[in-house]
Amino acid sequence: MVLTLLGIVQAFALELLWTFVAAEDGLMKFNAEALFLGLQSLSLLLAILAVWLVYASAVARFVWVPSFSELILPFWIGLLQFLTIELIGPESFAFWLLLVAILFVTLQWIGQTTMRKARLDPENASFFDKTNPATWRDFYSVYLITLAILATSVLAWVVGFSLNVKIFLMIVLVVVLCVQLRQMAAWWARSVL
8 A cells, every 4th residue: 555655656756857857948958057957857766766666675575564654654755756856956956955865864764664663573584584683883874875965955055066066966966876776676685585
């Protein structure tokens, strides 16, 4: 049920992103702003994919009873995604980064709470019997990435960045998202052994 709901929300997010990409004349030019918009759109596509993979891999692999908040979270994620898509562009970069940080933390929280619940169900023992529970140390990279995005958001708000700096930051964000997707693939491969 949660996956069905999330699938609907993700379809709307993809449609909204596609509508932006198809209608944005700035993407068809060969300049720095087009590069920025393209990288921002790519990062949102990767984020939509990451959201889907977090949920789909958990649902496909584990059994757990979702809590009431887990039934509401797809709407929260959708809201964050819709806002980030609506705020595409260099003018609202600081607020956009803030929303990306919130989305990143939300996904990490969902993944961790799902794993804690799934660990309790005996049907998942084949995986969790050979996997230690996560500790705070396992989330250092999450803390660092989140703090870096938040600090960059504050700096962008206070100081402002040139378009070239924003392009560089978008490249970094796309790389971080690709690394996250790679880690999800490694986790999936480990979970089905």
